[in-house]
Amino acid sequence: MKGTAGCIRNDLLRENAEGVGQVKLTEGTEIDDFLFLTMNGNCESFRSQLKRDFTAVIFLRHLGCGMSQLDMLKYRDAYHFLKNQGIEIMMVIQGTEAAVSERTAKMKIPYTVIADPDQALYEHFDIPSSDSMRNLVYGVSEEKLLEFEYYGIECQRFEGNELQLQATIVVDRKGQVVLSHYSENISDVPSPSELYQMLQAVPVRN
Template identity: 25%
Template sequence: MTHYASSIPAPQVNLIAEDGQQVPLAHLYAQRPLLLQFSRHLGCVFCVDHAKQLLKHYETFAKHNLGVALVIMGKADEAKKFREALKLTFPVYADPDQSVYQAFEVPRGNVWQVAGPHLWWEGLQALKRSGIGRPRGDLMQLSGTYLIDTNGQIVWNYRPSSSAEFPNVDEILVAADTLSPIADA
């Protein structure tokens, strides 16, 4: 489900980089708008598949002056392993206690939303494209996608109603194209 937000400040939080250092979220959107993607648990076939889709479209995002960052609920070394395993060219940050997920109010689901029969076919397709991982983390956590402008405002977000849902790349680009790449003077 897509939501357009106006003037909703992004939480002032820190993410954990692959080297274990804390990085203020504000540093990630200081120079250009940021597409911030929260993943589900580390073994989620939908999330691995979506990370690969973000990689596939990464150059397009960059042409639209949009930075990309992925947040996982693992530790710093797991963020590094995840990025390296998928050969991602954008940063992956850790949030082991899900405090950043909570600050952004990334939704949690129920059994029907994360593993219901209506998801099985899509799950098999994602499995064929991207393989499977060992589930680690909060299995009920859903994903979330947020577009943050250079003024630190969440201007667009996508909160899925199931584990298989992610925003369409074109929707992201339309929202990104409405932003000024430079903070208001």
Template identity: 20%
Template sequence: METTPADPTPAPDVLLTRLDDSQVALGSLWREGPLLLYFMRHLGCALCRAHLRELVDAYPQFQQRGLQVAAITFADPVSTSFVRQTQLVPFPMYYDMPRAVYQAFGMYEGTFGDVLNLNVLAKQLQLIPKGFIPSIGLRANIRQLGGSVVIDRAGLIRMHHLAHPIDRYPTTEQYLAALG
């Protein structure tokens, strides 16, 4: 699990696209309070949807500590909206089809070996009984890695996590600890 930085670094103040196609500056979000921004892999990734569910379940804890949560996908707005509705996501979801926000935050593409190895496939299959059925959309880039960042009110990245291997994400406690 790749989690950095030890020293806070400035977050890029990029534009996020809402599901209604309007845009919002990321900086306007973190100025309202610390922000956890979750970068999903493709929407068919069962591991990523399971982590999204963990964030949804932990959302009340995050709210109690003043941590805002948002998720971003590189899927189209209709698919992203469908996931938001079916997964009952209470926080905002944004989309970034060109993956410019992913690149700005260092969420890079892995190799096919990173995402299609036996360990990952076994973990994806273990999630089927829990309702997380893996799939691959026609336009999905399965090599795109996910991750998460925690940004404080000053716009400094307090946690940068690249999900490599793709099944490892921080715990609720680790996200909250990044607040200091």
């Protein structure tokens, strides 16, 4: 899969999930299909992207968040290894299509990043926000904070919902959720190696 930056269209999401409301992505459920626009203006179906054994959809916070930048860069560096293991990576982040496109190009991101400025997917898939800034950063990973210097990351102004939490959802080729992790704080996203290890125990379904 070629790295692209796309944008959710709320009308397309509502049309595909009409009458469904919020859906929590728990293991064993099937993810609703949704449509997104690529940088080229093409309308793509999420289900049409499920070409590998597993597809991890990682919902991050916003482009100014240092932790979200770190997760994007770590998955960039591990992308080819994960791809060779049958694992595709997609990410969803708050931000305009133009901003996400510019930033992902600068960061040389090889996987698809979907811009969701109106938080349509966050809302539809019931990905919560923290109830306070204190709880958002409580228990933050010191190891991840030390990695900021290695990657030269600087936190920037927030964009959208600053209290938004993350989620890591992995589906198989048929769209069934095989791994569901809703984050508890700003650093609570599995690393590429942790994700790989967790998927070793999940049988591949063709």
